[in-house]
Amino acid sequence: MLPDELVKLFKEAFGKEPICEDPSKGICISKENGYIVIRENGKVIAQFEDNEPDYGFILQYYAKKAGLFAPQDKYIEELLRSLFVNIIVLTEVEDKNGFSHSQRVAKLAEEFARYLGWDESNIQELRNHAFLHDVGKIAIEQLMLYSPTRLRTFEAHYEDHPTMGTIYLTIHESLWKYIPTVRHHHERWDGKGFPDKLKGEEIPYFARIIAILDYYDEVTNFVSADWDSEIKTPQQALKEIKSLAGTFFDPTIVEQFVNFMRDVYNINVQ
Structure with missing residues (x-):
């Protein structure tokens, strides 16, 4: 489960919950083994340590991979x-x-x-x-x-x-x-x-x-x-x-x- 603060920032930035209906398709963000992980079509393309000061950077990375x-x-x-x-x-x-x-x-x-x-x-x-x-x-x-x-x-x-x-x-x-x-x-x-x-x-x-x-x-x-x-x-x-x-x-x-x-x-x- 993603940290509450990251979820809050995600909703503020993109106007929706960071939920993937199908993790095998599109860009997904989740927390796995202590890391914040971004997947594209099911494949890990980036992972970050769960540091709150880095959440802005993580969301910017997500936005770019999602074409935003x-x-x-x-x-x-x-x-x-x-x-x-x-x-x-x-x-x-x-x-x-x-x-x-x-x-x-x-x-x-x-x-x-x-x-x-x-x-x-x-x-x-x-x-x-x-x-x-x-x-x-x-x-x-x-x-x-x-x-x-x-x-x-x-x-x-x-x-x-x-x-x-x-x-x-x-x-x-x-x-x-x-x-x-x-x-x-x-x-x-x-x-x-x-x-x-x-x-x-x-x-x-x-x-x-x-x-x-x-x-x-x-x-x-x-x-x-x-x-x-x-x-x-x-x-x-x-x-x-x-x-x-x-x-x-x-x-x-x-x-x-x-x-x-x-x-x-x-x-x-x-």
Whole structure:
């Protein structure tokens, strides 16, 4: 049951009770496991700690997801998002085809969502979240630029980038919808990730998807001390993703992703 004060503010803002007749359709707000949760068509798209000072922010987020925003806000979102995406891509290393990590993850996200049968608006929404997932690394790149020990600086501050990304996206409320993905794409299914140790379905749905896509692209394109000392083949990466289901990754999404890679890219693993 939602807190009385949040219900009161909701009624004042929207002229109705925050009740979902069908939780599997539309935008719904509820309290689950101590968090204020917003669902879209049954899927968790955001969750917030139950702090009364944040209720205004939560209702603004709800209003935007429900389409209760001005056209000017949509224009500002597109402008700011494009600006961040351009900076992100410019600071990332290109592959032999001229694409960067975030571009590849965004492309994979779009293809995966389409494979799952999502409608076009949700496909593009996931794509936008994928483009921005590493926005916090801009801060680390700037820090490294002026550091004489760049690799050590990166290693020391790597776990800060979800928090830094969250800070960046607070510059305008039109970008707040991306915060759950940016902040939580390094959480783990078993609760041992960062920065907030969320576990299972506490982790926002888009963040759970991006976690898998991010890992796949990382290990098939970069040598990473976090994962291995050599670049993995797509088959090796998928095998590792399967082995990490239930600890690092959502088992259901892992199964869907493995099927997607088999059906779309003809990559098979046992």
